[in-house]
Amino acid sequence: MTPLLEVSHVCHAYHTLTGETAALSDLTFSVEEGEFFVIVGPSGCGKSTLLSLLSGLIPVEEGTIRLSQSPLAGHQTKIGYMLQKDHLFEWRTVYRNVVLGLEIQKKETPENVEHVEQMLKDYGLFAFKDSRPSELSGGMRQRAALIRTLALDPSLLLLDEPFSALDYQTRLNVCDDVYKIIKKEKKTAILVTHDLSEAVSMADRILILSKRPAKIRRILPVHFSDETMTPMQRRQAPEFKDYFNEIWKELNTDGQ
Amino acid sequence: MDNERISPRQAAFLKEHRRHHHLVAFLRFLAFFLFLVLWEVSAALHWIDAFIFSSPSRILQTILDMGKDHTIFRHTGITLYETLLSFVLVLLISFLTATVLWFSETVSEILEPWLVILNSLPKSALAPLLIVWLGANTGTIIVAGMSVAVFGSIISMYTAFRDTDEEKIKLIYTLGGNRMKVLQCVVIPSSIPSIISILKVNIGLCLVGVIIGEFLAAREGLGYLIIYASQIFKLNYLITALIILCIIAFGLYQAIQKLEHHIRKTRHL
Numbered sequence: 001m002t003p004l005l006e007v008s009h010v011c012h013a014y015h016t017l018t019g020e021t022a023a024l025s026d027l028t029f030s031v032e033e034g035e036f037f038v039i040v041g042p043s044g045c046g047k048s049t050l051l052s053l054l055s056g057l058i059p060v061e062e063g064t065i066r067l068s069q070s071p072l073a074g075h076q077t078k079i080g081y082m083l084q085k086d087h088l089f090e091w092r093t094v095y096r097n098v099v100l101g102l103e104i105q106k107k108e109t110p111e112n113v114e115h116v117e118q119m120l121k122d123y124g125l126f127a128f129k130d131s132r133p134s135e136l137s138g139g140m141r142q143r144a145a146l147i148r149t150l151a152l153d154p155s156l157l158l159l160d161e162p163f164s165a166l167d168y169q170t171r172l173n174v175c176d177d178v179y180k181i182i183k184k185e186k187k188t189a190i191l192v193t194h195d196l197s198e199a200v201s202m203a204d205r206i207l208i209l210s211k212r213p214a215k216i217r218r219i220l221p222v223h224f225s226d227e228t229m230t231p232m233q234r235r236q237a238p239e240f241k242d243y244f245n246e247i248w249k250e251l252n253t254d255g256q
Numbered sequence: 257m258d259n260e261r262i263s264p265r266q267a268a269f270l271k272e273h274r275r276h277h278h279l280v281a282f283l284r285f286l287a288f289f290l291f292l293v294l295w296e297v298s299a300a301l302h303w304i305d306a307f308i309f310s311s312p313s314r315i316l317q318t319i320l321d322m323g324k325d326h327t328i329f330r331h332t333g334i335t336l337y338e339t340l341l342s343f344v345l346v347l348l349i350s351f352l353t354a355t356v357l358w359f360s361e362t363v364s365e366i367l368e369p370w371l372v373i374l375n376s377l378p379k380s381a382l383a384p385l386l387i388v389w390l391g392a393n394t395g396t397i398i399v400a401g402m403s404v405a406v407f408g409s410i411i412s413m414y415t416a417f418r419d420t421d422e423e424k425i426k427l428i429y430t431l432g433g434n435r436m437k438v439l440q441c442v443v444i445p446s447s448i449p450s451i452i453s454i455l456k457v458n459i460g461l462c463l464v465g466v467i468i469g470e471f472l473a474a475r476e477g478l479g480y481l482i483i484y485a486s487q488i489f490k491l492n493y494l495i496t497a498l499i500i501l502c503i504i505a506f507g508l509y510q511a512i513q514k515l516e517h518h519i520r521k522t523r524h525l
């Protein structure tokens with residue numbers, strides 16, 4: 001089976017008047033269909049840059065990225081990108097926020113609207129569809145943002161530290177919720193985080209990046225005895241600690 | 257915020273607040289009333305020259321006289337009409353220009369120094385030129401009203417557009433939107449509070465511009481009335497015109513504040 005996403009020899013640098021900042025150097029990896037792929041790395045190493053490249057927000061200058069075997073060109077409707085903050089617009093109701101993507105792409109068809117309403121029902125937001133985002137809790141906001149992304153039915157989901165704005169308690173719950181939603185909707189996901197326990201609790205594989213410019217230090221497959229565990233259950237499993245320590249060591253040994 | 261059960265302390269607080277509110281309202285009125293009485297008495301007892309300083313009763317008489325021959329309505333109406341028209345035109349022009357500037361970084365870089373220079377120019381200096389160019393008519397006065405507000409309005413509106421949260425803009429791109437969608441879905445909605453404050457400034461400036469225009473080139477309007485009255489030394493007319501101007505300025509500002517309130521409520525800003 002060919003992978004859903006293939007990244008080969010991708011480099012990226014930012015150009016400013018004060019100089020050139022190399023952000024990514026020679027990244028090669030692939031992501032399988034249905035996989036939960038997690039990227040960890042020191043802050044400022046280029047993780048968001050990588051996601052921006054994958055989503056087509058910034059053009060690829062060196063190397064190639066292929067999605068379902070065709071090279072990326074510009075914005076991809078098959079890729080959904082969930083940013084760090086939910087950015088729900090206060091001047092729209094929750095429902096109008098959630099269908100924003102459909103509205104922009106003029107895809108408010110009965111089937112798509114039906115799908116959105118079903119997700120609102122499934123994920124406990126239907127009662128709030130006419131409320132304003134400020135009336136939602138942190139976790140609900142994040143779920144709304146996820147539904148907004150899923151409304152366009154992307155085959156690949158990119159998540160850039162989607163939980164970092166939440167407090168710890170909420171974060172654990174939302175992490176569980178989001179994981180279940182993604183699994184239920186059968187999506188392939190790439191998640192960026194610098195919370196190592198979050199990485200271990202959700203990942204099928206973990207990509208560990210070096211300091212800027214980001215190079216691949218290691219790609220670590222994660223296997224738990226029970227494949228159907230939720231992130232919360234994984235945190236209690238015996239293997240959890242070992243994976244955590246392994247990544248911790250990898251990130252902290254400055255093996256040049 | 258339980259309306260059913262207000263604690264005694266909360267009730268006392270609310271009562272004290274209301275009492276204070278009423279006191280202020282009463283003292284405001286009293287001060288105004290005393291001022292009028294003092295003015296009237298001073299004029300009656302010749303402490304001041306009523307010919308120059310007028311008096312409340314004379315002003316009232318003037319208003320009644322002018323009301324009878326409808327001149328007061330004509331002058332007020334024409335000034336109001338010119339002010340509102342220049343206000344609406346300033347809004348349209350500055351919105352369109354700010355949009356163009358926002359779309360093209362290069363255009364905005366090219367135009368920026370000119371806008372700054374035009375904005376810092378004392379606009380009353382432009383009025384005579386406008387009259388020579390456009391003639392002494394209502395159109396010129398509307399342009400004079402616009403000239404005072406328009407450059408600052410463009411700059412402020414463009415700044416508001418440009419200050420839009422980059423991440424929110426990025427969100428629109430991630431959802432497959434183009435720059436037009438960014439403008440529609442984020443830039444304009446998030447600039448609405450700034451646009452309202454710009455409107456508040458503009459309405460006052462347009463009134464200033466219209467009055468300047470009327471000073472120089474009008475046959476009617478409150479600005480004309482002021483100049484005319486000062487030339488023939490009819491100070492009753494002059495002060496009446498000033499009072500009407502005060503009321504207009506206050507009324508227009510209130511109208512915009514109402515609008516703001518309405519928008520904030522319906523759009524949950």
Ligand SMILES: Nc1ncnc2c1ncn2[C@@H]1O[C@H](COP(=O)(O)OP(=O)(O)OP(=O)(O)O)[C@@H](O)[C@H]1O
Pocket residue numbers: 014015016021023041042043044045046047048049050194212
């Ligand atoms: N638009 C830009 N112009 C210039 N340099 C940039 C730009 N965006 C990012 N950089 C630089 O590129 C590097 C990588 O940035 P990036 O945001 O991808 O890192 P990150 O791993 O996501 O960081 P964080 O953990 O803080 O989210 C940083 O050093 C940053 O300063």
Ligand SMILES: [Mg+2]
Pocket residue numbers: 047048049160
């Ligand atoms: Mg980042």
